[in-house]
Amino acid sequence: MSVPYQLRMCVWEITLACCFSCKYCGSGGGKARENELTTQECLRVSEQLADLGCERVSLIGGEIFMRKDWDVILKSLTSRGISTCVITNGFRMTDTIIKKLIECNVESVAVSLDGMYDIHDRFRQEGSFKRAVEAIRVLAENKIPATVISTLNSVSGEHLEEFYGFLKTLPISFWQIQACSPMGNAAKYGVDYRIDFDKTLAFVAEKAKIAPFPVGVADDIGYFTRDEGYIRGDLGGLAIFPGCSAGIRGIGIDSIGNVRGCESLYDDCFIEGNLREKSLREIWEDPDAFSYNRKFTVDMLEGECAGCPHGFYCKAGCRSYNFFVNKKMYEHPFCVYRSEKRREKESAQH
Secondary structure: OOOOOOOOOEEEEEOOOOOOOOOOOOOOEEEOOOOOOOOOHHHHHHHHHHOOOEEEHHHHHOOHHHHOOOOHHHHHHHHHOOOEEEEOOOOOHHHHHHHHHOOOOOEEEEOOOOOOHHHHHOOOOOOHHHHHHHHHHHHHHHOOOOOEEEEEEEEEEOOOHHHHHHHOOOOEEEEEEEEOOOOOOOHHHOOOOOOOOOOOHHHHHHOOOOOOOEEOOOOOOOOOOOOOOOOEEOOOOOOOOOOOEEEEOEEEEEEOEEOOOOOOOOHHHOOEOOOOOOOOOHHHHOOOOHHHHHHHHHHHOHHHHHHOOHHHHHHHHHHHHHHHHOOOOOOOOOHHHHHHHHHHHHHEEE
């Protein structure tokens, strides 16, 4: 019996192998896992994604170019009409990779770039900033849309204005800003993940209206402030956060076939099944799967999120960020809507 949810998007980690070991890598990338999905198994996954009507896939690692058959996997998706992007650190970009990306009809390539060279290299790898910037330029020269994803922590979050000035010199088509979460290497190395959410959101709201490229925040920043319409990358100002999509519209698949509602829910407690044991349809259509979202009701909201007028829609924001920061699923620790209302109340009292 089917469930009333349509799979729209998937983040698929095809390998954990990486040429980096970034200090805040959420998946703890570096070495490939033993027994990662074979090429044939990956091709079957592509078939199953298409069969379920999945519209968009993001291929991630690790570093996907560390896997020799990455182009075969990419082609198996795009040939089935699935819009597919690649997320990379940009360090290993070569003419051969560029040629294959074009041949595989990649939709876009997102390059991780977290700040100016001293900040970026400090948390990733020496020389990685220069290589990432070169990759962006080469991608654009070859008519492959290049986007930038920036993961903010307590250091990089304080230098957004300078970084924005630099990004304006690059041929990028989108800039996504997301908050570092205390998971994977960030937890292992004790990286200070905290950022000023209010200031970050105000920055994005301002730049979204004037930047030469769309600017938006990921699902772990927000929600429902007066600028909500602009902060999700919609130049028309009509975007809205629809609540966590894990198991509702999206899934995550890791390199050994584990299925989660989202690849940012990087904990074994969120594994709904494995593709070597069950089909993707069996996992997706299991009425008891993804229960943290599919069986959500507003009375599950906790703390300051309980009683929020936007609770029915927002559902306390990003499940992953909530879980890893405060081990609660239904209260976002840094909701900007709450702080905005608090400031308005204080202003009225004075």
